Amino acid sequence: MIRRKWQKPDLESTLSGLKDFQRSTVDYAYHRLYEARDCVDRFLVADETGLGKTYVARGIIARIVDRLWDDPIESIDIVYICSNSAIAAQNVRKLVSAEFGKTVGSSRITLLPPELAKLHESGHRVNVIAFTPGTSFNMKSSSGVVQERAIIYNILRRHWGLSDREGPLRLLRCNVDPERWLETIEAAKTQPLDKTIVQGFVRRCERYRDEFAALTRQAARIGRTGYEPVGFRRAQLAMVGRLRLDLARACMSGIRPALVIMDEFHRFRDLLDVESEAGNLFRALVGTGAKVLLLSATPYKMYT
Numbered sequence: 001m002i003r004r005k006w007q008k009p010d011l012e013s014t015l016s017g018l019k020d021f022q023r024s025t026v027d028y029a030y031h032r033l034y035e036a037r038d039c040v041d042r043f044l045v046a047d048e049t050g051l052g053k054t055y056v057a058r059g060i061i062a063r064i065v066d067r068l069w070d071d072p073i074e075s076i077d078i079v080y081i082c083s084n085s086a087i088a089a090q091n092v093r094k095l096v097s098a099e100f101g102k103t104v105g106s107s108r109i110t111l112l113p114p115e116l117a118k119l120h121e122s123g124h125r126v127n128v129i130a131f132t133p134g135t136s137f138n139m140k141s142s143s144g145v146v147q148e149r150a151i152i153y154n155i156l157r158r159h160w161g162l163s164d165r166e167g168p169l170r171l172l173r174c175n176v177d178p179e180r181w182l183e184t185i186e187a188a189k190t191q192p193l194d195k196t197i198v199q200g201f202v203r204r205c206e207r208y209r210d211e212f213a214a215l216t217r218q219a220a221r222i223g224r225t226g227y228e229p230v231g232f233r234r235a236q237l238a239m240v241g242r243l244r245l246d247l248a249r250a251c252m253s254g255i256r257p258a259l260v261i262m263d264e265f266h267r268f269r270d271l272l273d274v275e276s277e278a279g280n281l282f283r284a285l286v287g288t289g290a291k292v293l294l295l296s297a298t299p300y301k302m303y304t
Helices: 010-017 020-037 055-070 084-096 110-119 146-162 166-173 177-187 195-225 231-252 277-286
Strands: 042-047 076-081 101-105 128-133 257-265 291-296
Touching: 010 084, 020 055, 020 291, 042 055, 055 084, 055 166, 055 291, 076 084, 076 291, 084 101, 084 128, 084 257, 101 110, 101 291, 110 128, 110 231, 110 277, 128 195, 146 166, 146 177, 146 195, 146 231, 146 277, 166 177, 166 195, 166 231, 195 231, 257 277
Parallel strands: 042 291, 076 128, 076 257, 101 128, 257 291
Antiparallel strands: none
8 A cells, every 4th residue: 555644634624615604503512422421323414405414424424534643543444325327426525625535436345456556555544435336235136236346356367266168157147149258358467456345245246166066067058068957047146146245345444534424314225124135234333332323314214
């Protein structure tokens, strides 16, 4: 990692740009999250549209950065969850100053390994990582996108010694054109991957390594004979789905955010559902002691 001596940002400079009611909100939210005797892990800021919740979030981030700046941690990571990738791209630039912070957006959690590797290699003191829950936390599509499977293939290729054999290639290719699949794999090979995520993913996959090997042998026979046995496609999609889910879990556990911001949190019912897979992924993200800032334009419907 490139280590730089960053100058501590001027907290008062950030706070002075806020309106009085915004600054009061920042001060009270920070107090409840960090300073109160009965401090909380989650805090809701709800107001009418257009009153500057993003700037309130910027102020709270500034106070957290000021608090953690001298801590012996590699970086201060902020996770921003928004329902729309275009809005996320617009808002993350408002959350931290480009002088000491770096932002990265990913439509899917499972595409984070190369993004986080580059982000942390840059050595920025503050990082903002943006997700959109519809594609990041929803793992219903078993095969996912080709870039996800290319990351998975290259990790397993390196750690399980797959050596570009026909079986693994065919098993993880799914319905993608063979030429495009090989091009995607080659492009992914040149990307560094976050080591913590890779180690977590490989550890999770070990329990079904033998099952994966058996399916790759079936896939290789299909390539030679052209005959696909009944049930293979279902087993293939189930395996790819498990690999994608374990990669998502490893990504969530590999991030150590100081703060998670849920913008228009009421849109993310699945993340707050303790029995859903999306809820499990979200708990893996915040289960490391992260504070959660919930933002909502009123009126909002309270959950029971």
